[in-house]
Amino acid sequence: MNIPSDLKYTKEHEWVRVEGDVATIGITDYAQGELGDIVFVELPDIGAEVKQLGRFGTIEAVKAVSDLFSPVSGKVVDINKGLDDDPMVINRDPYGGGWIIKVKVTSSGELAQLLGADGYKKIVTA
């Protein structure tokens, strides 16, 4: 199971990568494996406000449906439009081409409340 050490994680299996004041958000390799083939992703509109650990979308997989929770608060500045035609890119490349939204972060202090790779690994291997 791939858990990159340079990312932060939620207990709900989202990851976040912060570059400058923009956070890129997706779901983890573990999450995509548990969900199985992803059929579609309901995305927020660009400009929408998201709250830390607030719901921002839904992911429908063959085996289950799951809500998506934002690791950080902020304004949605980009969504991965490629997911419309090829949602299974999340299964193939969860930390790369399978990113879901980008958020302009309002409070960098929130990152301290997220899990590091080691902390997240403990959750999924417990």
Added chain:
Amino acid sequence: MSVDTELINTPFTSYHIAAGAKMVPFAGYNMPVQYKGITSEHLAVRRNVGLFDLSHMGEFEVSGLGALEFLQSVTTNNVAALTPGKIQYSCMTDAEGGIVDDLLVYRLADRFFLVVNASNIAKDFAWLDSHKPKGVALVDRSRELGLLAIQGPNAQKVMAQLTDYDLDSMPYYTCANARVGGEELLFSRTGYTGEDGFEMYIPNAACARLWEKVIAAGTKHGIELIGLGARDSLRLEMKMALYGNDIDQTTTPVEAGLSWIVDFSKDFVGSPVVKKQKEAGPTRRLVCLELEGKVFPRHGYDIADERGVIGKVTSGTFSPSLQKPIALGYVPTDKSKIGATVDIIIRDTRHRAVVVKPPFYKQASHR
């Protein structure tokens, strides 16, 4: 079943794990739900050929004087229509007409062979045993036999590499005892996918040898390993009922659209109720529903119309072949006609669904 019951491995479990399968508990068995992914496995069966381990299914033998009459009395289809080598789809009903199980009845030279759902093995055996007259022998072979299915438009190409038996003159829903992959075994031209295909009942001791032979023969034709996930979406596209989801003891064959496997001219356990319901017409029917858009109907979701909730989705998926949401569910008879519209409630939102003619997928190589 108690939660601490140890899962039963099939004779092929180690092969699934070695192939990277995701294993899940199913009806007490440790089964592969998927290998590479449900969608790609589903499409491999529709377009080429796939291999399924179905060793969890139950098999009973019924023999002795009176075996035919016994099966006539406990199953709904006309067993007398079976000549040796033929198979029929049937079901057993209780005194209220509720479906105890759906099953396949094979007529062999000197006995009958029943294939029942894994989740119902103990219940079915007890049910049959309690109705069985003296002189009829009922034997549970479930733990002695592995079951492999080869399914897909190219299934015969793979099977032809494994046996000299004349497959060209083997019709759908027939069986034979023959040498397959060097082993003497019972196999049939049957399946649960809508595609052409074969199912092989393999004595445990021969399972490992046969697996290797099937893989060797199948590899030349690009055979893929298929898990229970794709098995479910394949059968659903054909409107083949899944016991426990679409049918159970609270539903009757008439409601479930299974009147075609009921011989209304004979008597069987439950027949007074079933015949009466056929005559009067059922108050609800199991229908095929198609939706639009990117939604995913699932088991247990409510079906509604202007009157409010009128039924429930019993099976649903996003059809890999049709690329649209499909579902089965029970609706009142007045909403069961082809073209009728209802709503399926998916996370508090109503989505329009249209009753369509079965099967959902119409290009299958067999039906």
